[in-house]
Amino acid sequence: MSINTEAAGQRRWQFPPAGRAPLTGLRVLDFSTFGPGPFATQIMADLGATVIKVEKVGGEVQRHTVPEFFRALNRGKSSLELNLKDPEDNRLCRRLAAEADVLVESFRPGAMDRLGLGAEAVAEANPALVYVSIPPFAQSGAGSGEQGHETQFNARSGAFVDPGGAMHEPPPAPFSDLGSGAFAVIGTLAALGQGDRHATRVGVPVLGAAVSFMFMRLLRELNADTTVDRPWRSEPAAGPFPTGGNGFIAFSAVDPKAWGALVELLDEPRLRAPEFADYASRQQRIPEVNALITARLAADSQERWLERFRAADIPVAPANRAQDVFEDPFVQALGILERHPAPHVRLPINGIPSVTNIHPPELDDCGAAVREHGWHALESR
Known part of the structure; x- marks a missing residue:
C-alpha cells in the first residue's frame, strides 16, 4: 500500500462527533468492479458513507453472472449507469469526482488517465480528494499492463503449490480480493486522518494483499528441506x-x-x-x-x-x-451473519457506532436524480 501526498487542499469532510456512524457524510465515488473495490466501499457504506457506484451501461458484469456476490458487496449503495467514453457522461463523472471525498477505481494503470479521470486530472478540481487505486499488479513495471483475477494472484503468491511442489486446488476463500479491499479501507482512513489535508493517492495492488497474507507460509517454506516428502498440510496434528x-x-x-x-x-x-x-x-x-x-x-x-x-x-x-x-452457536454469538432479507454479513467490529445497509439497490437506483442533482440528490437518504 502506497500513500503519496500531492497538492494541498481543504478537505470538506471531517470525522463526525461521537454517537454517529464514523463515516457519516463521507462521499465515495466507486468505479470498481468484482471483489476488491466493492468490498472496500461496502465497508465504508456500512460505516455510514454515501457511496455512488458507477456502472457501465447494462450494469456491472457480476450483477448478472454472480448476483449473490453482487448483492453481498453492494448493499445500500446508489448505482448509476454511465458510458465513460460519452462526453456528457464523462462530464458528469468529473463533476461528481470534484465534489467527492474519496474516489475508488480498480482499472489497470493508465485507464482512468485516458478517460480524463486520473488522479492528477481530478486533483486539479478537487485537491483534497483521497484517490484510491486497486490495480491487479504494480502501478508500473512488470505486470502493470496485465489483467488479473483471484486465480492469478493465488498462483503468483504461492498459494497453489505445497512444500513438496505438488499442485492443489485454489484456496476456498478469495483472500486476495477481500484482503486488498480491507487494505484499501485502512489506507483511506489513514489518508482521511492526515492533519495536513493534502490530496492523497492510495495504491493497493491486489497481488500485494495476496503476498502479505501468504508471507508467514512463505517464511516457513523458504528454508524447508525440499528433499523431504511433505504433504499439503504443513503442520502435524x-x-x-x-x-x-x-x-x-x-x-x-x-x-x-x-x-x-x-x-x-x-x-x-x-x-x-x-x-x-x-x-x-x-x-x-x-x-x-x-x-x-x-x-x-x-x-x-x-x-x-x-x-x-x-x-x-x-x-x-x-x-x-x-x-x-x-x-453454529459460536457464529451466532457474533451477531453478524443473517439470512434475511438476503444472506449477508455485518462488520465484525464492536465498540464504535456503525450502520449496516442490508438492502441492495435496484439497477440505476436514484440514477436520474444523481444525474440532475449530483450528490445533493442523496443527502436526505
Missing part, C-alpha cells in the same frame, strides 16, 4: 480430521501443552515415541503423525470427540458445511 461417521473435527495441537493433552486424550502408545517428542521431529513426520491420529479418531463420533477435546482444553471445532455455519 493440526487441521481437519475425519471422525467415525461423516463428521470432521478441526483442531490444533502444535504447542507442547496441547500436544501433551492430545497424546493423553487419544491414548495411542505410538504417539509417545521419542521421535514425536518435540515439534521439529513431528514436523519431519507429518504423514505418520496424522495417520495415527486419524486412525484413533475413527473410533467415535464427531460430537463425542468435540466434547472430549474441549474437556482436555485442546482448541477444536466442527468442520462446518456452508449450511452449518449459519446454525
Whole structure:
C-alpha cells in the first residue's frame, strides 16, 4: 500500500462527533468492479458513507453472472449507469469526482488517465480528494499492463503449490480480493486522518494483499528441506480430521501443552515415541503423525470427540458445511451473519457506532436524480 501526498487542499469532510456512524457524510465515488473495490466501499457504506457506484451501461458484469456476490458487496449503495467514453457522461463523472471525498477505481494503470479521470486530472478540481487505486499488479513495471483475477494472484503468491511442489486446488476463500479491499479501507482512513489535508493517492495492488497474507507460509517454506516428502498440510496434528461417521473435527495441537493433552486424550502408545517428542521431529513426520491420529479418531463420533477435546482444553471445532455455519452457536454469538432479507454479513467490529445497509439497490437506483442533482440528490437518504 502506497500513500503519496500531492497538492494541498481543504478537505470538506471531517470525522463526525461521537454517537454517529464514523463515516457519516463521507462521499465515495466507486468505479470498481468484482471483489476488491466493492468490498472496500461496502465497508465504508456500512460505516455510514454515501457511496455512488458507477456502472457501465447494462450494469456491472457480476450483477448478472454472480448476483449473490453482487448483492453481498453492494448493499445500500446508489448505482448509476454511465458510458465513460460519452462526453456528457464523462462530464458528469468529473463533476461528481470534484465534489467527492474519496474516489475508488480498480482499472489497470493508465485507464482512468485516458478517460480524463486520473488522479492528477481530478486533483486539479478537487485537491483534497483521497484517490484510491486497486490495480491487479504494480502501478508500473512488470505486470502493470496485465489483467488479473483471484486465480492469478493465488498462483503468483504461492498459494497453489505445497512444500513438496505438488499442485492443489485454489484456496476456498478469495483472500486476495477481500484482503486488498480491507487494505484499501485502512489506507483511506489513514489518508482521511492526515492533519495536513493534502490530496492523497492510495495504491493497493491486489497481488500485494495476496503476498502479505501468504508471507508467514512463505517464511516457513523458504528454508524447508525440499528433499523431504511433505504433504499439503504443513503442520502435524493440526487441521481437519475425519471422525467415525461423516463428521470432521478441526483442531490444533502444535504447542507442547496441547500436544501433551492430545497424546493423553487419544491414548495411542505410538504417539509417545521419542521421535514425536518435540515439534521439529513431528514436523519431519507429518504423514505418520496424522495417520495415527486419524486412525484413533475413527473410533467415535464427531460430537463425542468435540466434547472430549474441549474437556482436555485442546482448541477444536466442527468442520462446518456452508449450511452449518449459519446454525453454529459460536457464529451466532457474533451477531453478524443473517439470512434475511438476503444472506449477508455485518462488520465484525464492536465498540464504535456503525450502520449496516442490508438492502441492495435496484439497477440505476436514484440514477436520474444523481444525474440532475449530483450528490445533493442523496443527502436526505
